[in-house]
Amino acid sequence: xxxxxxxxxxxxxxxxxxxxxxxxxxxxxxxxxxxxxxxxxxxxxxxxxxxxxxxxxxxxxxxxxxxxxxxxxxxxxxxxxxxxxxxxxxxxxxxxxxxxxxxxxxxxxxxxxxxxxxxxxxxxxxxxxxxxxxxxxxxxxxxxxxxxxxxxxxxxxxxxxxxxxxxxxxxxxxxxxxxxxxxxxxxxxxxxxxxxxxxxxxxxxxxxxxxxxxxxxxxxxxxxxxxxxxxxxxxxxxxxxxxxxxxxxxxxxxxxxxxxxxxxxxxxxxxxxxxxxxxxxxxxxxxxxxxxxxxxxxxxxxxxxxxxxxxxxxxxxxxxxxxxxxxxxxxxxxxxxxxxxxxxxxxxxxxxxxxxxxxxxxxxxxxxxxxxxxxxxxxxxxxxxxxxxxxxxxxxxxxxxxxxxxxxxxxxxxxxxxxxxxxxxxxxxxxxxxxxxxxxxxxxxxxxxxxxxxxxxxxxxx
Amino acid sequence: xxxxxxxxxxxxxxxxxxxxxxxxxxxxxxxxxxxxxxxxxxxxxxxxxxxxxxxxxxxxxxxxxxxxxxxxxxxxxxxxxxxxxxxxxxxxxxxxxxxxxxxxxxxxxxxxxxxxxxxxxxxxxxxxxxxxxxxxxxxxxxxxxxxxxxxxxxxxxxxxxxxxxxxxxxxxxxxxxxxxxxxxxxxxxxxxxxxxxxxxxxxxxxxx
Ligand code: SF4
Numbered sequence: 028x029x030x031x032x033x034x035x036x037x038x039x040x041x042x043x044x045x046x047x048x049x050x051x052x053x054x055x056x057x058x059x060x061x062x063x064x065x066x067x068x069x070x071x072x073x074x075x076x077x078x079x080x081x082x083x084x085x086x087x088x089x090x091x092x093x094x095x096x097x098x099x100x101x102x103x104x105x106x107x108x109x110x111x112x113x114x115x116x117x118x119x120x121x122x123x124x125x126x127x128x129x130x131x132x133x134x135x136x137x138x139x140x141x142x143x144x145x146x147x148x149x150x151x152x153x154x155x156x157x158x159x160x161x162x163x164x165x166x167x168x169x170x171x172x173x174x175x176x177x178x179x180x181x182x183x184x185x186x187x188x189x190x191x192x193x194x195x196x197x198x199x200x201x202x203x204x205x206x207x208x209x210x211x212x213x214x215x216x217x218x219x220x221x222x223x224x225x226x227x228x229x230x231x232x233x234x235x236x237x238x239x240x241x242x243x244x245x246x247x248x249x250x251x252x253x254x255x256x257x258x259x260x261x262x263x264x265x266x267x268x269x270x271x272x273x274x275x276x277x278x279x280x281x282x283x284x285x286x287x288x289x290x291x292x293x294x295x296x297x298x299x300x301x302x303x304x305x306x307x308x309x310x311x312x313x314x315x316x317x318x319x320x321x322x323x324x325x326x327x328x329x330x331x332x333x334x335x336x337x338x339x340x341x342x343x344x345x346x347x348x349x350x351x352x353x354x355x356x357x358x359x360x361x362x363x364x365x366x367x368x369x370x371x372x373x374x375x376x377x378x379x380x381x382x383x384x385x386x387x388x389x390x391x392x393x394x395x396x397x398x399x400x401x402x403x404x405x406x407x408x409x410x411x412x413x414x415x416x417x418x419x420x421x422x423x424x425x426x427x428x429x430x431x432x433x434x435x436x437x438x439x440x441x442x443x444x445x446x447x448x449x450x451x452x453x454x455x456x457x458x459x460x461x462x463x464x465x466x467x468x469x470x471x472x473x474x475x476x477x478x479x480x481x482x483x484x485x486x487x488x489x
Numbered sequence: 490x491x492x493x494x495x496x497x498x499x500x501x502x503x504x505x506x507x508x509x510x511x512x513x514x515x516x517x518x519x520x521x522x523x524x525x526x527x528x529x530x531x532x533x534x535x536x537x538x539x540x541x542x543x544x545x546x547x548x549x550x551x552x553x554x555x556x557x558x559x560x561x562x563x564x565x566x567x568x569x570x571x572x573x574x575x576x577x578x579x580x581x582x583x584x585x586x587x588x589x590x591x592x593x594x595x596x597x598x599x600x601x602x603x604x605x606x607x608x609x610x611x612x613x614x615x616x617x618x619x620x621x622x623x624x625x626x627x628x629x630x631x632x633x634x635x636x637x638x639x640x641x642x643x644x645x646x647x648x649x650x651x652x653x654x655x656x657x658x659x660x661x662x663x664x665x666x667x668x669x670x671x672x673x674x675x676x677x678x679x680x681x682x683x684x685x686x687x688x689x690x691x692x693x694x695x696x697x
Contacts, residue, residue, distance in 0.1 A: 038679045039672055044654045047672060049679050059572055061522050072666070075676075087520065146571040146595060160595055162573040163524075164602035172669045174676055178652070210507060211565040214594055244568065246594050310507055310568075331506045331563060338505075431516045450511045450569060452534045 028251055028284045029182050029217045032157040036140050038174055045176040051139040053079055053169050055112070056125045058086035058431070059144035063167035064106035075173045077111040081134060085124045087431040088117050090394050090421035110170075123397020123423040126150040126364035130234065131399055133263025137252035137279040142169060147364050147447065148247075149240040153233035154260070155252035155282050157217070160241065181291040183216040183245065187224035189299035194481035196374075196464035197232035198366060198445070200224065201239040202304035202314045204296060210312040213245030216292060219284065220250050224298040229488065230259040231370035238365045239447050242311040251283035303480055305351050306449050306462040308339035313449075315351065317467070317479045323347040342451055343459050344439075352477050354461070357440040359384070359391040359472040360454070361418075361465055363428035366445035367396030369403055370488065371465040376409040378469045378485045384417035385475030391418045392434065394426040418472070430455045443471040491604040492662030496585050497631040498558030502622045503548060508562060509569030510596060514578045527574055528581030553626045561618055561630075562589040567596025576603045586632045588639065590615050601655050604662060606632055608639060608649045617645060634660060 039047040053076075060082075067074065074080060107114040115122045121132060126147055129135045137155035142148060144166040151158035161175070169175055187200055205212075218240050225233065233250045240248030250256075257276050260266050267275060302316035313336070315322065324336035324347065340347065345354070361367070361375055372395060384391050393413050395401040401423055404410055410420045427434040428446035430453070436442050438457030445468050446453075449460035463471065466485055470478045518530045535547045543550040560579065566589040567575060576599045579587070585605060590612040592600075600607040621641065622628045631640050634656060640646040658665065669676075 039675045047669060047675070049676070049683075058519055059574075062524050062573075065522065070666070072670075144571060144573075146569065160571040162571055162576075162595060162599035162602060164573060164599065168666050168669065171666050172672075172676060173680075174669055174672075176665060176669065210568060211591060211593070214565070214591065241569075244565070244593065310509070335506050429516050431519065448509075448511070448569060450509050452515055453511055456515070456534055 028155060028219055028249060028282055029157065029180070031282060032138055032140065033179060035138070045178050047174045048140060048177050050142050050169050050173055050175055051079065052081070052129070052134055052141040053173070054125050054129055054134075054141065054143035054148070055080060055082040055166065056086055056143070056145060057084050059163050060166050061106070063144070063163050063170060064110070066167045067170050068106070072171045074110040074112065074170045079173065080112045080170065081115070081129075082107045082112050083115040083122060083125045083128060084117050085122075085423075086425045086429060088424040089432045090424050090426050090434060120398055120402075123395075123399065124364045124367065124425055126234075126238065127367060127396030127400065130154065130230070131263070131397055133260055133266035136260065136266065136275075137256060138282050142175065146241045147238050149245070150234050150238040150364055152237040152240070152247050152249035153230060154256055155249055155279065157247055157249065159246040180217045180246065181215050183213060183218045183292040183294065184290040185218050185220050186222040186293070186295045187220070187298045188222050188295060189224060189297055191224050191227070191298050192301070192481070193486040194466065194483070195298075195301055195303060196466060196487045197228055197235040198464035199301055199304045200296070200298060201236045202306070202311065202462065203301045204294070205239065205243045205311050206304070206314040207296065208243055208294060210242060210310050211244040213240065213243040216245050218243070218245045218248040219290070220248060222298075225250055226253060226255075229370055230255060231368040232487070234368065235365055239311065242447055252279045303464060303467050305467065305477055306460070307343065307345060307351070308336065309342055309449055309451050311447065311449060311462060313339055314462070317351050317477055319351055321345045321347055321349045321351065352479065355387065355441070355476045356443045356461070356471050357389045358436055358442045359388065359468050360394070360427040360442055360444040360446065361392065361468050362394030362396065362426050363446035364396065364425070365447045366465045367394060367400065369400050371445070372400065372404050372409050373407070374485070374487050375465050375469040376412045377489070378466050378480070378483065379416040379418070379473060380412050382416055382473050384472045387475045388417075388472060389440065391472040392421060392427060393418050394421045394434070395423050397423045416473075427454050429453065430458075436460070443468045443477065490602070490662045490664065493585055493604055493606050493659050494635060495631065495633045496558070496606070497629055498585065499554065499556055500559045500561050500618060500622045500628050500630050501548060501554040501557035502561040502619050504563060504619065506563040507565045507568055510567055510572050510575040511569055513567075513575040514572060519572060519574060524577050525581060527578035528583070531578040531582045556583065558583050559586045559588065559630045559632065560584045561615065561622060562587060563615070564590045564612070566592050568593035571595045573599045573602070576600050576605050580605055586630075588615065588618070588630070601658055602665075604659065606634060606659055608632060610639065610647055610649055614647050621645070
């Protein structure tokens with residue numbers, strides 16, 4: 028599939044040079060792109076295809092008290108108007124995290140090349156698109172030329188076999204994979220996720236998996252488009268209607284990898300054996316099952332890994348041998364481009380209905396991925412259920428995933444978070460993050476410590 | 490972009506695997522609107538104690554490594570966020586060469602856009618300069634890009650591999666946007682080839 032998309036986007040190929048490939052969609056956010064626009068302007072250049080470029084405010088927008096004027100960031104995407112680029116600013120009904128609104132608007136479609144100055148652009152691969160994060164200089168390059176110089180990646184096939192057990196989320200599948208291959212296991216590769224476990228997943232769940240490809244070192248992750256994909260897309264704002272839609276679907280059917288296609292690497296996982304996952308360290312590869320204990324650094328063979336584990340446990344203030352379910356949490360964050368879609372919020376609401384967050388909890392935040400998700404959730408009354416259970420219901424944005432606005436985790440505090448990075452200081456200086464699925468986070472909020480959601484009899488879907 | 494060809498400089502060893510770009514430039518500094526001035530925030534949370542007091546235990550603050558321009562690192566250097574602020578900060582601080590057993594993809598790319606030479610050596614090879622840098626104060630390394638070699642004054646010499654095109658970009662300090670713009674006719678031809686037959690390449694909001 029990667030090869031098919033690649034080949035249909037080659038603009039120019041010269042031996043010994045990187046290939047020039049065409050970019051179908053360029054997404055821009057306020058976190059990494061202002062310098063690129065400034066560069067374009069300084070060089071007196073134009074944006075080649077403002078119509079294929081879409082901008083959104085997500086990284087640093089506040090998620091509460093939006094009626095107050097924001098001092099900080101209003102100027103950051105002023106360039107959009109200047110260059111004729113469509114912007115979804117804070118007050119827009121479609122505003123949200125860039126990787127949530129792209130698919131939601133139907134900007135993301137199978138077979139496309141999609142880039143954004145953000146490493147989680149891999150999310151869009153869930154639609155059978157080639158989508159990857161780029162640096163600011165590359166953002167500038169795409170703005171000016173709508174092309175990118177790229178070397179062909181290696182390919183990696185990850186197959187999940189068997190049926191996903193109830194209570195085990197797509198988040199657990201991807202964390203288990205990263206635990207297995209390590210955080211650089213996918214470096215230099217584009218991952219294709221396949222197998223019956225994957226084809227049974229909803230689009231929301233597939234996005235969670237592709238989203239975290241970068242956490243395994245792979246720049247892109249993709250899932251072959253199928254009926255689930257087409258049904259999701261039909262009727263979305265940027266998706267053609269009627270006969271034209273069916274013409275497109277016919278094209279998209281050719282995208283999946285041919286039977287017997289060759290991959291540079293293959294990995295297989297048995298989904299039936301995967302339990303809910305919890306990270307214990309300071310990168311997403313430091314992860315284990317909820318039924319396990321915090322590992323002993325001496326159990327790692329590699330001396331570098333041993334050192335890293337010692338350091339991570341010190342930072343996380345965890346003792347080897349502690350059962351994961353005995354780890355208490357101070358705050359819970361449900362949100363981010365990994366897990367803030369409607370399916371996530373529905374599952375959380377089902378779990379917490381009629382219950383209340385633990386008295387020991389300092390706060391529990393739910394931040395929908397987009398204002399559309401927020402509106403739909405409110406229509407279904409999810410906000411009420413969550414509020415009654417003691418959760419704060421916020422407006423859309425990146426929020427505590429990165430802590431660029433006021434939503435930060437104070438030093439020394441411990442969170443159960445549905446985001447994608449548990450790096451030192453990610454959610455705030457000195458903060459201690461445990462990555463989990465939305466229902467695992469919700470269950471931790473109710474109990475005040477981690478619990479195995481499988482014991483609660485709640486699944487991700489109804 | 491400043492070209493780089495042969496560079497000799499003081500070596501600073503950073504003995505940690507999986508150093509992510511969040512550590513190089515924490516998010517509170519992403520709000521700046523320019524590419525300059527990030528050097529003072531490089532490795533902020535490791536480097537400073539509360540009140541921006543330099544942390545004497547962090548290697549960057551060791552007096553013997555002041556003025557270092559060659560960064561010796563461990564595997565998977567630059568993983569995580571795509572933020573180009575990371576190479577901007579490294580460059581602004583004064584690093585021109587980074588040597589590691591492996592780099593994360595996006596970070597590796599970003600180095601070439603900013604005149605930083607990332608050198609990949611085998612794990613065992615990297616161990617040697619680590620030992621020497623820790624043993625010898627003032628330890629320097631020379632990175633010779635035209636000849637693709639790393640060497641020191643005590644006779645250590647390693648060959649490294651690098652893509653020819655990328656090598657040329659660094660040697661000449663090429664502006665790759667300018668280069669691509671020269672391919673304008675090819676880009677236009679591509680657009681004409683693809684646009685008529687597929688709505689894929691247009692973005693229309695059908696609700697309006
Ligand atoms: S939610 Fe987090 S990971 Fe996703 S785009 Fe925002 S800051 Fe990046």
